[in-house]
Amino acid sequence: MSAAPTTAKLLAQLERRNQLDAFEAAKLLSHRNGAKLIANLARVMRSGDQAYSREAAAYALSWGKDRKAAEALLTCATDSGEQDSVRAQAVEGLANHFDLAPRKTKLQLKAEELMLLMLDSPSATLRFWACFGLGSLRCQKAIPRLRKIAREDTSVYPGWWYVSEEAEDALERIAGRTTESRTPVHLRKATNPGAVQADKSKTPKPKSKRKEP
Numbered sequence: 001m002s003a004a005p006t007t008a009k010l011l012a013q014l015e016r017r018n019q020l021d022a023f024e025a026a027k028l029l030s031h032r033n034g035a036k037l038i039a040n041l042a043r044v045m046r047s048g049d050q051a052y053s054r055e056a057a058a059y060a061l062s063w064g065k066d067r068k069a070a071e072a073l074l075t076c077a078t079d080s081g082e083q084d085s086v087r088a089q090a091v092e093g094l095a096n097h098f099d100l101a102p103r104k105t106k107l108q109l110k111a112e113e114l115m116l117l118m119l120d121s122p123s124a125t126l127r128f129w130a131c132f133g134l135g136s137l138r139c140q141k142a143i144p145r146l147r148k149i150a151r152e153d154t155s156v157y158p159g160w161w162y163v164s165e166e167a168e169d170a171l172e173r174i175a176g177r178t179t180e181s182r183t184p185v186h187l188r189k190a191t192n193p194g195a196v197q198a199d200k201s202k203t204p205k206p207k208s209k210r211k212e213p
Contacts, residue, residue, distance in 0.1 A: 030060045118130035
């Protein structure tokens, strides 16, 4: 049996290899902890050369209930100069950190305010994950705007489903009801030739929206 790869080797894989290797490394790193690892992942998320490396670093930071990791994710999610995919992963990570938290901290309230702002983003990616995050955090303040998105938003998040459907799921979670995983739009049988279709060339990365890695 081969030895498990060292943390240093996984960090190098995350930062210097291809996209698939980066996410494989991130999944393994998500099960490890320690202040030094969090600092290294935050560094890659902040200044990695490739967007997929920064996104993978955000993924790896999304699991442990660590304040330093959550602070780094909030900084990333707030950065309007960062790519939407990286910011979205950071939002999802914040949702994981604060899901079912016994009380709302100042950090969680800042995360909620950011997600509320993202509901008005021109990016379907950011609106989608903001809906998910606000539902996970049971944010009552978001209910009126989530209802509006559920009624009016016609965008599809590529590889997943409609933003309006994610808003519907968020409303269910806020109400304390469970939701079932939806079928991605591009896998559904076409019943309306004029329906909006997702980009079939894009498939979901190994994110944590419905289950842990």
